[in-house]
Amino acid sequence: MKKTGILILVVLLISAAFVSGCVSEDEKETPTTLRVGYQPSTHQIAYMTAQDKGWWEEDLAPYGIETIEEHVFPTGSPEMQAMLYGNLDIAYVGAAPVITALDKGLDAKIVAAVQVQGSNLVLRPEFNYSSPKDLKGLTIATFPPGTIQDTLLRNWLKENGLDPEEDVEIKGMGPGEAMSAITSQIVDAAFLPHPAPSIIESEGNGRSIVASGEIQKDHACCVLVASGKLIRENPELVEQIVKTHIKATEYNQENPEEAARIFAARTEWEPKMVEKSFADWDGVWISDPKFIVNSTVQYADFQYELDYIENPLTKEDIFNTSFYEAAVA
Secondary structure, rough: OEEEEEHHHHHHHHHHHHHHHHHHHHOOOOOEEEEEEEEEOOOHHHHHHHOOOOOHHHHHHHHOOOOOEEEEOOHHOOOOOHHHOOOOOOEEEEEEEEHHHHHOOOEEEEEEOOOEEEEEEOOOOOOOOOOHHHOOOOOOEOOOOHHHHHHHHHHHHOOOOOOOOOOOEEEOHHHHHHHHHHHHOOOOOOEEEOHHHHHHHHHOOOOOEHHHHHHHHOOEEEEEEEEEEHHHOOHEEEEHHHHHHHHHHHHHHHHHHHHHHHHHHHHHHHHHHHHHHHHHOOOOOOHHHHHHHHHHHHHHHHHHOOOOOOOOHHHHHHEEHHHHHHHHH
């Protein structure tokens, strides 16, 4: 009887565990709202175009999404902070802030590329420039530590024999603050993503001296990030998000004038100024993550050398390319 009782108890426990596992699987949360982070930059027009066309809600409705909840950020650092707090499901953001956040424990992966290059170092007109050494003693505004621009700028200065801590003063700012700072001559130069450099030049407050593609050719800039929770619990939804992103990217590539109109309507900038930015920049909208893997891992190496992160990160730590591969299969 004792053996029989023990056997029955074991069977009941196994059954309970099996049922519990099934319930857990069935009770996976299916979101009805997709929380999206992005920045008001021409780098991230793919998100704006898909929203303008109604593609996000239309394409994601079969997966239970009823509402797209937008969250706008000035730079990538606060955006990734919001994702660390669990307040975003996906994010259009620079690759470098993702690395900093992953090092701090962010549960997320880059699932697609958004854009490469597309920033310029703009110097006030009264300063002469023939080489990076001419920047010694100047004050440069750029995005805060851990962002694409900050990471690229510091590494480029080091490669050209300048100490980014001693030879120049780097001030971390959002785009609006940095544009105001160079206009009011609080800073001597600004390294910013487009369209800010074109606006500074058009107003006579500076001239572009270096494009970011000259600093590092084909460097990763903006990426599409999905939370680990969304990846694990709603992989079909993540694949469709990537498909919609690809569709919007290709639309913008084929229709730059409309992309300029969409961006201008959202930011209240003149469409002609946005079109000028497209003519001035060296940026390219893309979606295939394989083109940015190497430079993104290099960012991790740069940030480790700068003591921005405690541990070096690998491709596997940063990327999940399976959703892109499935989307284009």
